Amino acid sequence: MKKAAQSVGDIIDARCTKCQKVTNHIIVAIAGNKPAKVQCNTCQGNHRYRPPEVVRKPPKRVSDAPVVKPEEWVDLENAKGNIAAKDYDMNLNYRAGSTIRHPDFGFGLVQRLCGNRKMEVLFASGKKIMRCG
Numbered sequence: 001m002k003k004a005a006q007s008v009g010d011i012i013d014a015r016c017t018k019c020q021k022v023t024n025h026i027i028v029a030i031a032g033n034k035p036a037k038v039q040c041n042t043c044q045g046n047h048r049y050r051p052p053e054v055v056r057k058p059p060k061r062v063s064d065a066p067v068v069k070p071e072e073w074v075d076l077e078n079a080k081g082n083i084a085a086k087d088y089d090m091n092l093n094y095r096a097g098s099t100i101r102h103p104d105f106g107f108g109l110v111q112r113l114c115g116n117r118k119m120e121v122l123f124a125s126g127k128k129i130m131r132c133g
C-alpha cells in the first residue's frame with residue numbers, strides 16, 4: 001500500500017518566515033502530492049510551503065574596519081621604505097601623505113584631512129579617523 005498522500009487540511013511541520021521557526025501549519029494547497037501552500041497555526045500567515053530543515057546561513061561577518069585594498073597597501077609599503085615615520089602626536093599638524101607610527105596600529109599613511117582637527121589615516125588594519133593638531 002502506498003502511504004497516504006498529504007491532503008488539504010492536514011497539519012504538517014513547516015518553516016515560517018514570520019515566526020522564524022518551524023511551526024505547525026495547515027496545508028491549504030497541494031501541488032503534485034506535495035504541499036504547495038500552507039497556513040501557519042501560530043501567526044495565521046499564508047505562505048509557500050518550506051520544509052522544516054533549517055538552512056543554515058553563514059553568519060555575516062561584521063568588520064569594524066574597512067579592508068585595505070591591495071594597491072593602497074602597496075603604496076603604503078613603498079612609502080614605508082622611503083619615509084621614516086615619526087611617532088604619532090595628536091597635537092602635530094599632518095597633511096595628506098604624512099606618515100606616522102602609532103603605538104597600537106603601527107605604520108600609517110595620512111590619506112586626507114577631514115577638518116576639525118581630524119584626519120583619515122591608512123593603517124595595515126584599515127582606515128581610521130585620527131586626531132591631529
Ligand SMILES: [Zn+2]
Binds near residue numbers: 016017043044
Ligand atoms: Zn508563522
